[in-house]
Amino acid sequence: xxxxxxxxxxxxxxxxxxxxxxxxxxxxxxxxxxxxxxxxxxxxxxxxxxxxxxxxxxxxxxxxxxxxxxxxxxxxxxxxxxxxxxxxxxxxxxxxxxxxxxxxxxxxxxxxxxxxxxxxxxxxxxxxxxxxxxxxxxxxxxxxxxxxxxxxxxxxxxxxxxxxxxxxxxxxxxxxxxxxxxxxxxxxxxxxxxxxxxxxxxxxxxxxxxxxxxxxxxxxxxxxxxxxxxxxxxxxxxxxxxxxxxxxxxxxxxxxxxxxxxxxxxxxxxxxxxxxxxxxxxxxxxxxxxxxxxxxxxxxxxxxxxxxxxxxxxxxxxxxxxxxxxxxxxxxxxxxxxxxxxxxxxxxxxxxxxxxxxxxxxxxxxxxxxxxxxxxxxxxxxxxxxxxxxxxxxxxxxxxxxxxxxxxxxxxxxxxxxxxxxxxxxxxxxxxxxxxxxxxxxxxxxxxxxxxxxxxxxxxxxxxxxxxxxxxxxxxxxxxxxxxxxxxxxxxxxxxxxxxxxxxxxxxxxxxxxxxxxxxxxxxxx
Numbered sequence: 001x002x003x004x005x006x007x008x009x010x011x012x013x014x015x016x017x018x019x020x021x022x023x024x025x026x027x028x029x030x031x032x033x034x035x036x037x038x039x040x041x042x043x044x045x046x047x048x049x050x051x052x053x054x055x056x057x058x059x060x061x062x063x064x065x066x067x068x069x070x071x072x073x074x075x076x077x078x079x080x081x082x083x084x085x086x087x088x089x090x091x092x093x094x095x096x097x098x099x100x101x102x103x104x105x106x107x108x109x110x111x112x113x114x115x116x117x118x119x120x121x122x123x124x125x126x127x128x129x130x131x132x133x134x135x136x137x138x139x140x141x142x143x144x145x146x147x148x149x150x151x152x153x154x155x156x157x158x159x160x161x162x163x164x165x166x167x168x169x170x171x172x173x174x175x176x177x178x179x180x181x182x183x184x185x186x187x188x189x190x191x192x193x194x195x196x197x198x199x200x201x202x203x204x205x206x207x208x209x210x211x212x213x214x215x216x217x218x219x220x221x222x223x224x225x226x227x228x229x230x231x232x233x234x235x236x237x238x239x240x241x242x243x244x245x246x247x248x249x250x251x252x253x254x255x256x257x258x259x260x261x262x263x264x265x266x267x268x269x270x271x272x273x274x275x276x277x278x279x280x281x282x283x284x285x286x287x288x289x290x291x292x293x294x295x296x297x298x299x300x301x302x303x304x305x306x307x308x309x310x311x312x313x314x315x316x317x318x319x320x321x322x323x324x325x326x327x328x329x330x331x332x333x334x335x336x337x338x339x340x341x342x343x344x345x346x347x348x349x350x351x352x353x354x355x356x357x358x359x360x361x362x363x364x365x366x367x368x369x370x371x372x373x374x375x376x377x378x379x380x381x382x383x384x385x386x387x388x389x390x391x392x393x394x395x396x397x398x399x400x401x402x403x404x405x406x407x408x409x410x411x412x413x414x415x416x417x418x419x420x421x422x423x424x425x426x427x428x429x430x431x432x433x434x435x436x437x438x439x440x441x442x443x444x445x446x447x448x449x450x451x452x453x454x455x456x457x458x459x460x461x462x463x464x465x466x467x468x469x470x471x472x473x474x475x476x477x478x479x480x481x482x483x484x485x486x487x488x489x490x491x492x493x494x495x496x497x498x499x500x501x502x503x504x505x506x507x508x509x510x511x512x513x514x515x516x517x518x519x520x521x522x523x524x525x526x
Contacts (some may be wrong), residue, residue, distance in 0.1 A: 129297065130160040130305070131517060133241075134213035136230055137193070138168035138178070141376050142184040142219050142245040144412055145308040148506035152351065158514050161195035162211060166204075166224050172381030173338070176227045185411060202432055204229035215239045215513060221272040222448045232272045239277035239364070241513065243307065246429030247282055247498075248289075249456030250449075254345045262455070269293040278516060282306035282508050283497050285455055302512050305505030309498050312414045312436050319419025322407050323369045330369045330405060331480040334434075336425040339375040340449070341382055348427035348449040351378060352387035355396055361473060363405050368480065371416065372400065372408045422479055431459040432498060435491050440464065440479045442472055455497070462491045 024199070133153055137147055165183040167176035171511045179197030186193045194211070198204050204227060216238050223231045232240075248267040257266060268289045273279060279301050281287035290301050321332060325457060335358065338348035351374070363371045382388040388396075400406045409416060413458035417423075426444045432455070434441050443463040466472045501508060 012067065018407075033421065036381065039450050041143070070255060099335075101109065102290075131158055131214045131514065132212060133159055133161045133217065133513070134208070134211055135161065135163045135217045136166055137163060137182055137186065137219060138166050138226065139245065139376065140182050141409055141413070142308075143189075144288060144311045144414060145245050145306070146217055146219070146243055147189075147191075148311055148504070149509050152506040152510045153173055154503075154512055159293060162213070163191050164196050164208070164211075165193050166196050166230060167227050168197075169227075170225060170377030170380065172379075172384035199227075200225070201229050205234060209237060213238050215241045215277065215402055216257075216516065217241050217243060218272075220245045221267075221270050223272065231340065232270075232275055236275065240272070240275060241509075242273065242276045243304075243509070244278045244282060246308075247306070247455060248433050249432060249452055249459055250346065251429065253448060253450065253453040255347070256344055257450075263289045263292055264457070265293065269295060272434050276300065278302060278512060280304040280505075280512070282309070283455070283500055283504075289453075290366050302508070303500060304508040304512065305499065305501040307506045307509070309433070309436060310505060312417065312457075313499075315414030315418045319417075320415035320417055321369075322409050322416070322418035323405065323510075328367055330477075332369050332371070332419065332421040332424045333476060334371050334373050334420045334425075336373045336423060336430050337375065337378055338379040338425070338427045339377075339381050340428070341387055342385060343448060346428065346450055348446055349378070350377075350426045350444055350446050351381050351516040355388070357469050358461055359396060359400055361469070362400070362403055366405055369405045370407075372406070373422070374408070374410070376410065422476060424476060431456070431463065432494065435459065435462050435494055438485065438488075438491065438500065440475075440483075442466060442475045442479075444469070444472055455494075458490070458494050458497070462487050462494055 035212060040452055093272070096284065099133045130168060133150075134364045135150055137143060137146075150163060153161040163186060165179050165186055167179045169176045174277060176199065179195065183193065183195050194207075196207055197206055198207075208229065216235055218226070218230065218235075218240070221242070221244075228234065248264070250264065250267070253266040254265040273290065274295050276296075277300060279290060279296075281301055281303050282288065284303060287301050287303050323332075337351035337355075338346075341349035341352050358370075362368070379393060383390050383393060397408065401408060401485070417434060417437050420437075420439065422440045422442065423435075424431060424442045424444065425431065426446060427449070431441070431443065441463040443465045445460075445465050445467055464475050466475055
């Protein structure tokens with residue numbers, strides 16, 4: 001009996017020690033390679049994720065030894081590579097002394113590990129090796145805005161880009177989710193990535209810190225869209241780089257928003273903007289909007305142009321339409337409803353007022369193919385706000401997709417735009433982006449939306465504005481019958497604003513990051 005108890009109590013310890021030996025062997029091998037600092041970080045991430053998943057209840061930890069090791073690491077060197085190696089040795093050494101006491105000891109051990117990560121792994125300006133850039137992706141629909149930056153970094157020996165798929169919560173959602181959708185889409189695009197779909201705040205925060213990014217790109221400035229671990233305040237340990245997910249074309253974001261000027265603080269002067277290390281501006285006007293608030297060092301605002309616009313242009317000639325060709329050569333219409341369906345907020349959306357009429361139009365207009373391209377938050381929000389019942393929405397989608405000339409499309413959309421003949425939309429960013437394709441755009445004006453800024457007004461001037469679905473139908477049928485594209489001069493002015501640089505914007509952004517970190521490195525060495 002005693003032998004059995006001894007055998008059972010020693011097996012977990014032997015298993016843990018065996019895994020620690022494997023870790024030490026891996027670290028020793030990695031230390032001989034050129035990029036030892038980055039690769040050790042990867043090994044540490046894998047180890048700590050595995051360590052969290054395994055139960056250490058009833059095991060005693062030599063907490064004092066870990067504390068001593070932490071102090072030795074923090075005060076002995078600021079060099080990341082040495083700190084990483086010594087951290088690994090300290091963790092392994094402390095875990096080797098695991099005994100058999102209490103769950104409280106295990107919890108205290110993990111608390112010390114967390115403190116270690118937050119203090120000794122905060123990265124200084126890069127002294128050697130590559131610049132690690134982390135892209136937090138919660139919205140695959142907007143990945144076009146950053147993917148060229150990622151690919152430029154992949155081709156540049158100065159950088160090591162890492163893509164991370166995470167959850168999201170748009171208005172109308174009751175919880176953070178969707179990481180699995182983002183991950184599948186990235187996989188389909190051939191993008192290697194780290195999956196971080198955990199609902200645990202501490203785990204998400206620590207895993208991100210163990211990645212030790214020099215810079216982080218988020219996809220939007222709306223903190224509410226992100227799990228708390230990825231909020232602006234929690235990203236203060238590194239440098240934030242901002243590339244917008246879409247051009248801002250409104251003066252304010254709700255009718256109740258105070259507006260002392262014609263520029264919305266919600267779009268250009270949130271804590272996320274103020275705390276950013278670099279803000280990459282898509283147009284000269286956008287840069288002037290940021291500068292007007294005078295709350296940041298002006299040098300951090302870089303007129304880069306917008307990778308998303310250039311990527312959309314490259315899709316011209318490579319159109320992909322999700323409905324099959326037919327002998328009748330149907331006219332191809334994108335219906336792109338926005339999610340701002342309320343009356344106080346942006347108030348562009350009219351989906352809830354016209355979705356059944358759109359269905360009836362599609363049923364009788366078999367010579368037109370309709371691709372419904374909704375904003376990702378639309379369906380959940382109309383239900384949440386009580387504007388459309390879930391049962392009615394489900395029935396609409398069922399009938400819509402049952403039609404041979406209709407479908408619903410989500411995800412990246414450059415090739416969809418390229419394959420279409422016309423867009424029908426109530427806003428918002430598509431009012432500018434679709435203009436790059438030199439095709440008719442019919443804008444359904446809700447007549448209740450917030451004011452447009454100068455960019456927004458120019459975009460609307462390029463479109464054909466209507467107020468009712470009957471007017472929209474008449475406009476679409478006119479273009480389908482051969483009506484020529486109008487407003488070409490106005491559209492050319494907008495395109496010149498949207499494409500400010502001859503040099504690719506992704507390269508401007510990559511070089512600006514390398515230059516900025518180089519200056520910090522030189523200053524730290526002085």
